Amino acid sequence: MKKYCRFFGCFLDAQENWLNKMAQKGYRLIRTGKMTYDFEKCKPGEYQYAIEFVAQQSFKSEKEYRTFLEALGYKVFYKNINLNFSIGKIKWRPYGRGMGQISTSPGSYNKELFIVEKKNDGKPFNLHTMNCDKANYYKPLRNAWLTIAAISLAFAVWFYIDTNSISKEVITLIILSLLCSIPMLKYQKRISYFSVQSNTEE
């Protein structure tokens, strides 16, 4: 067994690429921790991995989705996107859908991602294959970033009005807001691309 300490946070593509590279080198994921990944030896390229963002879903629908994937013969790991250690906590996710707006610990908190493992059959491993479905998949991801960007911007404006000066807090919040806009725009670009695609195809 080999233990790796890594934290990818919100860099979903990087995490997926890394896991696939590990699989190519002959390491199969057997356990995920907050910041650790345990691997065991396997044949190089025996498995493929995909990351799925599920934070917008309620704990119940997350479980249903997981059961569905497992019935297809995939292995599913939970993965956290944040580093908060918490028990007995309730979080509001404004970007969630229905009950998915409320995240609790224990519950769906720190289970924002699925790592899905599939035995390599020589075909690319994509969980989302239809254009409009791809567009829909990226929407909660964009909204998650949009939420943080909008809230920090709102606080910046509030602080500015409150103190009537561009203080350190205001600048920090504006920078935070701008930083969050980068992934937001990245996902927005994907959404637009696949939406346009789905107008003429499928």
Add this chain to the structure above:
Amino acid sequence: MRDSVKGGALTEVTFFILLSLYTPNHGYGIMKFIEEKTQGRLVLGAGSLYGAINTLQERSWITPLDDGKGRKKEYVITKTGKEMADIEIKRLKNLISIAEEIMGGQV
């Protein structure tokens, strides 16, 4: 899923899922069915399939078979689903006849 219920136009994936459920089938069976029937041209990802199944269930075009404890959930097409498939066939036939008329049947 962009099926326009009014016009009766189904997406290819929707139509294939409906077809695969004329006999009860589970998720993996649906995926395999589509891959086989299209000789691998159309490959459906698990996430897309999950979304499609849920949408079709909401519209009552398909329904899960309750066998009590079966881990692999099976689905089957409903009466409404079959009606939608019939409408789709009519639409497609009409589309083909228009196309042949214009293109002179040289397809």
